[in-house]
Amino acid sequence: MYIKIFINFILIFSLFIIQTSFISGLPPWLSNINFVLVVLIMILGFNNLKNALLWAIIIGSLLDIYSFYIFGLNVFSFIVIIFFTNFLLENFLTNRSLYTFLALTLLASLLYEFLICSIVFLSSIFASQPFIFNFSIDFWIDELVKILVNMILAFILFYIISFFSKRFKPMFLVR
Amino acid sequence: MIKINNKKIIRYMAVIGLLVFLYSFGWLRPLEGVISKVLNPILFRMQLFSSSLSQRYQEQTSKIDFIQTFKNQQAEISRLLSENAELKIIKEENEIMRQYLDFFSKHDYSKVLSGVISRGNISDLANRVETISIDKGSRDGLYSGLVVINEEGIVVGKIAEVKEYTSEVYLVLNDQCRIAATILGDDKTSGIVEGELGLTMQMSFIPQSKNIKKGDIVISSGLEESIPRGLVIGQVSELIKESNELWQQAVLESSIDLDEVIVVAVLLPKK
Numbered sequence: 495m496y497i498k499i500f501i502n503f504i505l506i507f508s509l510f511i512i513q514t515s516f517i518s519g520l521p522p523w524l525s526n527i528n529f530v531l532v533v534l535i536m537i538l539g540f541n542n543l544k545n546a547l548l549w550a551i552i553i554g555s556l557l558d559i560y561s562f563y564i565f566g567l568n569v570f571s572f573i574v575i576i577f578f579t580n581f582l583l584e585n586f587l588t589n590r591s592l593y594t595f596l597a598l599t600l601l602a603s604l605l606y607e608f609l610i611c612s613i614v615f616l617s618s619i620f621a622s623q624p625f626i627f628n629f630s631i632d633f634w635i636d637e638l639v640k641i642l643v644n645m646i647l648a649f650i651l652f653y654i655i656s657f658f659s660k661r662f663k664p665m666f667l668v669r
Numbered sequence: 670m671i672k673i674n675n676k677k678i679i680r681y682m683a684v685i686g687l688l689v690f691l692y693s694f695g696w697l698r699p700l701e702g703v704i705s706k707v708l709n710p711i712l713f714r715m716q717l718f719s720s721s722l723s724q725r726y727q728e729q730t731s732k733i734d735f736i737q738t739f740k741n742q743q744a745e746i747s748r749l750l751s752e753n754a755e756l757k758i759i760k761e762e763n764e765i766m767r768q769y770l771d772f773f774s775k776h777d778y779s780k781v782l783s784g785v786i787s788r789g790n791i792s793d794l795a796n797r798v799e800t801i802s803i804d805k806g807s808r809d810g811l812y813s814g815l816v817v818i819n820e821e822g823i824v825v826g827k828i829a830e831v832k833e834y835t836s837e838v839y840l841v842l843n844d845q846c847r848i849a850a851t852i853l854g855d856d857k858t859s860g861i862v863e864g865e866l867g868l869t870m871q872m873s874f875i876p877q878s879k880n881i882k883k884g885d886i887v888i889s890s891g892l893e894e895s896i897p898r899g900l901v902i903g904q905v906s907e908l909i910k911e912s913n914e915l916w917q918q919a920v921l922e923s924s925i926d927l928d929e930v931i932v933v934a935v936l937l938p939k940k
Contacts, residue, residue, distance in 0.1 A: 507708070515712040518788040519719030521726050525789070547681055555688060559701050560787065560802065562830045562837040566689040573681050581673065 506549060509533055510556045526640045530557070531606055532647045534572060535598050538579055539590055540655055546576050564617045571609040575602050592652050599648040603641045698833065705834035709804040712786035717931055724929060780934040781809050786835070799843035799867045801826070803933060806834045810937055816848070816889070816896040817933045823925050824848065824889065824902045825933050836935075840927050841902065842867050850902055851890040852881060859890050862902050862921065870903055870921040877917055881905060887921055895938055 513529050520527075530553055538546035554569030561568060579598050587594040691697050783803040805811055815828045817838050826840040827848065839846040842864040850872055851859040858879045865871045872887055885905040891898025903921035910917040 511708070511711055511715055514787045515715035516719045519716050519723055521723050543677075551681070551684060551688075556704070558692075559704060560835060562802075562832070565692045566685060569685050569688060573685060577678055577681075 502545075502549075503552075506552050507556075510553055514557070514560055523639060523643065526636070527643050527647055528603065528606065528640065529647065530572070531575065531602055532599060532644055532651060534576060535579055535595065535602055535648065536651050536655060538576060539583065539595060539598070540659065543576070543580050546580075547573065550576050563614060567610065567613050570613070571606055574609060575605055578602070578605060592649070595648050595652050596645050599645050600641060603644045607637055607640070701832075702834060705804075705806075709784075709786060709834065713784035713804055716785055716787065720929065720931055727928075779937050781805055781811065781937060782932060782934050783809075783836075785931050785933065799840045799846075799864060799927075800829070801838050801840065801930070801933075803836050803838055803935075804834070805935065806836050807831045808833050811836050811935055814893070814895050815935050815937065816900065817935050818900060819925055819930055819933060821925070822900060823923070824900050825925070825927065825930055827896075828935065838933070840864070841870055841923060842927065848896065848902060849890045849892040850887050852879075852905075853886040853888050855879070855881075855885075859892070860916075860919075862887060865920070869906075870923065872905075872919040872921055873916060875917045875919060877910070877912075877915065879917070881908060881917070881919055883907070885919075887919070895936075897936065897938075 509530060517527050517529055518525055534546055534550055534553075537549055550572035551569060554572045557568040558565045579602055582598060582601065583590075583594070587597060688697075783805040785801045786804050787802040789800055803817075811828060811831050813828055813831055817825045817828060819825050824841055826838045826843065827846050828836050829839045829845070830837045841848070841862070844864045844866070847861055847863045849859065850862040858875060858881065860872045860874045862870050862872045875881065883905050887902045887905065889896050889898055889900040889902060901924070903923045905919045906922045907920035908917065909920065
């Protein structure tokens, strides 16, 4: 049991390091990847809600420590997304196919961006410099790129996990 | 029937609330210190590795004509050599004059070297990449407003926010980074340099009567308390001059690639 906890902590810290330092230094379109979000969705789908929530709390806290936004932004966002995604998994998208994970990644990415924008805007109201959004075409293109790269990553991770796991066959819906 | 586990939601929201409460009162600071001390070196190494990959990618995909660039650089070197000779003469004269006037420097600056651990932030809106995080913070004497330079003394940006072990730096291309500047050789032409759309810098509030040309070097004016005079910010690449306007603007470009900055120095005024 202690070995499992230790391995989990190593994986969480590795994920945090990859997201914060490695991905941020990559070329522009690759640096848009939200690796943490996609991994959390995979854990929720392939493992269970409890583990996904624990990972969300720890990694969200680490991201908040290194973030210069209000503390709790990432933790709160990830927890909300996990609950939302779980709600969809248990009530609507129950088959756990590739399409399910792609749909979940799409919705989770949209929700994440919405939550971040909202919380930053609300917190900036109390700050000396209100945050003004620039909803130009570049902003929307950036958002679209973020969602697309997340979905591509989800696609790749799904195949990798399915290859090593016997739990999810078939991968595609078969009539 | 739709399943919602309200108890679980409330429980985890309470955990988040507790974390935010503990952080607000500084009770998580010791843990934050330990985590920062352990992770900062690893984050720096990972950023270094990532940057080297990114650079290799840029080199492969770049379509620059290297031969033409080499020829241009040779001409530039020749021009600089002759300019250097002139400046050396002026420097010698200046040193003699300083000795006669018994001139003491008003500011004596020390540097804090720091490594870049992250660029931008996953929760950064509009995917800004004009910010970097460095592995030094208030514990090392840093505070907001300090200037950050590279190894050649060229301005990279300004410190925007400081935590105990890390700081956020707005790069010169960031529209929230503003530096009081002047044209090298013309002390009376001063203005404010600020980032423009994350791509270039713009020097504003230059009087219409001032004659500025392309290639002029822009330096820090020293009007800001914590930023010394004489730090190179960039070079004028374009002028925006409208006859019906009070001021003219100059578009500047930095002589360094801000994506390749890995180690920076923060200048601290000595009191």
